Amino acid sequence: MTRLLFTFFLIGISFSAFAQKKYTISGTIKDSATGETLIGATVRIKEMPSNGTATNSYGFYSLTAPAGNYTLLFSYVGYQTIEKPVSLHADQTIAMALNSSGSLTEVVISANRPNNDQITSPQMGVEKLNMTQVNQVPVVLGEKDILKTITLMPGVKSAGEGNTGFYVRGGAADQNLILLDEATVYNASHLFGFFSTFNSDAIKDVSIYKGGMPAEYGGRLSSVLDVKMLDGNDKDFTVQGGLGLISSRIKVEGPIEKDKGSFMISARRTYIDVFLKASKDSTIKGSSLYFYDINAKANYHFDDNNAIYLSGYFGKDVIGLKNTFGTNWGNATGTIRYNHIFNSKLFSNTSLIFSNYNYVIQSFLSDNNFKATSKINDINLKEDLQYSLSSKHTLKFGVNVLHHTIAPGDITSNSSSSFNDITVQQRYGFETAAYVSDDWKASDKLTVLYGLRLSGFFLFGPGSFNTYDAAGNVLSTSTYGSGQVAKSYLNLEPRLSSSYQLNDVSSIKLSYNRNTQNIHLLTNSTTSSPTDLYVMSSNNIKPEIADQVSTGWFRNFDDNIFEFSAEIYYKWLQNQIDYRDGAQLLVNEDVESQLVYGSGRAYGVELFLKKKYGRFNGWIGYTLSRTEDKFAAINDGNYFPATQDRTHDLSVVGIYQLTKRWSLSSTFIYQTGNAVTYPTGKYEVGGLTTFSYSERNGYREPSNNRLDIGATLEGKQHKKYHSSWTFGIYNVYGHRDPYSITFQNSKTVPNTTEALETSIFATPIPSVTWNFKF
Structure with missing residues (x-):
């Protein structure tokens, strides 16, 4: 595969060497009202329909064509398409501002049909969320949720009721890379998974890659959820927010210097704890139950070619029962980004x-007093470049170095506690990567996106590192000093996607990609938990590897208003990690001995059918799939359903x-239930009860x-003020979706164990939110 990709590159570049004299048009595309850059906006030459490009993640585009007179078409979903005549006899810079579809403009508005990017793009297995639709999808308690909307897409499955975790094409929840302005978010949930960390008021763009992952x-292993925050309005100061039943939010944005710099600050908080304080029960009154988060961003454009961006997120959950227990967890991210345009062809981003x-986690009980802590710190330096080599080739290449510090867990207690102090060694690691990719328009019908990613991982001291046999017994122990390499891995990851256009409205696509993973989640729970433990690859834990092939047929109908796709995928997974039966994972000094x-x-x-335009829009998504694991130490070495296995998954969305x-x-939504392991019997030996279990899952x-x-309900439009009311009913017919199943001795039948099913939202849940903007 590597040799094939290299051959593609040489052939493609050689074709460009014999091209006639060409010139390049470059620039940025923004929202005319706010100055926000538009990601994925398209630029096409009307006289050359096959010659077009899209803005990158930073709003920059570069388009090369032979000398001549043309009409450029600038378009973006939800915005008016603009036609602009251009005489191309030298490189040019054209910055374009698009108007939303509800506003007027003096330039020529194209009556052309919506674009057919789904047909022409070589990328498959990618979905982009429309934030307007996200804000209209009904969710629990009225809090708009990007992750809940993501799970309504085919191939993306919810981890369960009351859980923001999701599974993509059979991958586990930790096999999704979740990025917020390029920073990794390790736990994307609030209140044990009922809400996500993403405040939709602060978000500009959301993309999820399920297959054919770009080399950058x-x-x-499974997916990338790339979330971009708003830059902030560089035209006017605005304030907007909302007041709901259990939470409120507010956002302030405005120019630092008009048309050159802006800022955005958004915050939200729940106030369930306020209602608890009204209780007459002193324990409930003194308890805590809330979360808050803050998004902030600022940017400044020094000139047309240089800009700096600073963004950050901080969120925290606090849950506690007075004088009994308390827990809190949170994410913090920060990104400093510098954009530089060298010339009309070369763009760079340094981050x-x-x-x-x-x-x-804390227990305040006198005989069981303890405090357990855990943390992950990452520092990442990366350089990404985009070079428009010609009208047929767009190159992307870059490098990054990522340093991990993982403190798996510490336990401290007082002298009267039954717990002993435990400190698990911190681990230090470097992930490095270099990549190159080429988006090659091989012909009017064939487009190929191919690339290579070279990834490395280095586990460093100080620390002691055990090597275990298959039974979990220690074979040897090695000690390394600070900065010494305890273990290293190097992997080559080829990426290939292609699209062949059958006609103007249909295409077939094919992709292959290999991914590796060196940060692993250890959990024996089917739902996400703040105590989920992360570990790095080591001399026992090898990098996880996934190879995926997929193919699909894509078809547009009714002037591209309807989009249909049918995709088939197969994924091979190596070096998968599971736990032994009865494993203890929390604050375990020898946790790797518990793994298989x-x-x-x-x-x-x-299958995916989507209507993009008109008074009625929405989509239907259906997935038929199977996910299986195989471990020598589990189920006699036979394949068994993975935790994330869902045979059927159906979503219907209408707006x-x-x-x-x-x-x-x-x-x-309709979804096959979780695969689970149940106890099948119990027996007593020496007064101790031992349970026997079914085969895994x-x-x-x-x-x-x-x-x-x-x-x-939109309020009446005022010149400087606007408001709306959002109403919703979650679980209209009160279906009891299972959250958990526990077992207890029957109170009516002696020596019998009975199962108890717990449902969180077993009745319809109404919500109402007042939204405002001025």
Whole structure:
């Protein structure tokens, strides 16, 4: 595969050497009202329909064409398409500002049909969320949620009720790389998974890559969720927010210097704890239950070619019962980004990125007093460049160095506690990567996106490192000083995606990609938890590897208003990690002795029908899939359903603009239940009760299904003020989707164990939110 990609590169570059004299148009595309850069906006030459490009993640585009007179088409979903005549006899810079589809402009507005990027792009397995639709999808308690919307896409499955974790094409929850302005978010949940860390008011763009992952991304096996924050309005000061039943939010943005720099600050907080304080029960009154988060960003453009961006996020959850226990966890990220345009062809982005995740659990009981802590710190330096070699080739290349510090866990206690103090060694590691890719328009019908990513991992001292046998017994111990390499791995990751256009409205696509992962999540829970433990690759834990092939047919209908796709994928997984039966993972000094290693496979079919425009829009997504694991020490070495296995997954989303002020929305989901392990019996020896269990994941929880509805009432439009009301009902018909199943001795039948199913939202949950902007 590597040799094939190198051959593609040489052939493609050689074709460019014999081209006639050409010139380049470059610039940025922004929102005319706010100055926000538009990611993925398209620029095409009307006279050469196959010659076009899209803005990158920073709003920059570069388009090369032979000398001549042309008409450029600038377009973006939800914005008016603009036609601009251009006489191309030298390199030019054209900065374009687009108007939203509801505003007027003096330039020529194209009546051309919506673009057909789904057909022409070689990228497959990628979905981009429209933030307007995200804000209309009904969710629990009215808090708009990007991650909940993501799980309504085919191939992306919810980890369960009350859980923001998600599975992509058979991958585990930790095999998704979640980025916020390029910084890794390790725990994207609030309140044990009922809400996500992403405040939709602060978000500009959301993309998820399920397959054919571009070479600039790496470090996870299954997907990349790339979330970009708003830059801030560089035209006017605005304030907007919302007041809901259990939470409120506010955002302030405005220019630092008009048309040159701006800022954005957004915050939200729940106030369940305020209601607790009204209780007459002193224990409840003194308890805590809330979360808050803050998004902030600022940018300044020194000139047309140089800009700096600073962004950050801080969020925290606090849950506690007075004089009994308390827990808190949170994420913090920071990004400093410098954009430089060398010339009309070469663009660079340099980033210094910080990421932190930590949790604290405390027990205040006198005989069981303890405090357990854990944290992850990342510092990442990366350089990304984009070079428009010709009208047929766009190169991307870059490097990054990422330093990890993981403190797996410490326990401290007082002298009267039954707990002993424990400190698990910190671990230090470097992840490095270099990549190159080429987006090659091989012909009017064939486009190929191919690249290579070379990834390295280095585990450093100081510390002692055990080597274990298959049974978990220590074979040897090695000690390394600070800066000494204890273990290293090097992996080559080829990436290839291609699109062949059958006609103007249909294409077939094919992709292959290999991904590796060196940060691993250890958990024996089916739901996400703040105490989930992360470890790095070591002499026992090898990098996880995934190879995925996929193919699909893509078809647009009715002037590109409807999009349909059918994709098939198969994924091979190596060096998968699971735990031994009865494993203790929390604050365990020898946690690697509790692990077993094996392989996996995932395959499926995804069907997706989407209506993008009109008074009624939405989508239907269906996935038929199978995900299986194989470990020598589990189920006699036979394949068994993975925790994330879901045979059927159906999502239906509809949004209807009833009148100018009223809009209606609804979602329906159906999903096969979780694969789980149940106890099948128990016996007593010496007064101690021991349980026997079924084969791993040998049972299924009941299937999940739910209908949610919502409505939005826009207030009357004022010159400087606007408000709206959002209403919703979550779980309209009160279906009892299982959250957990526990077992207890029957109170009515002696010597019998009975199962108890817990559902969090077993009744319809209404919500109402007042939104404002001025």
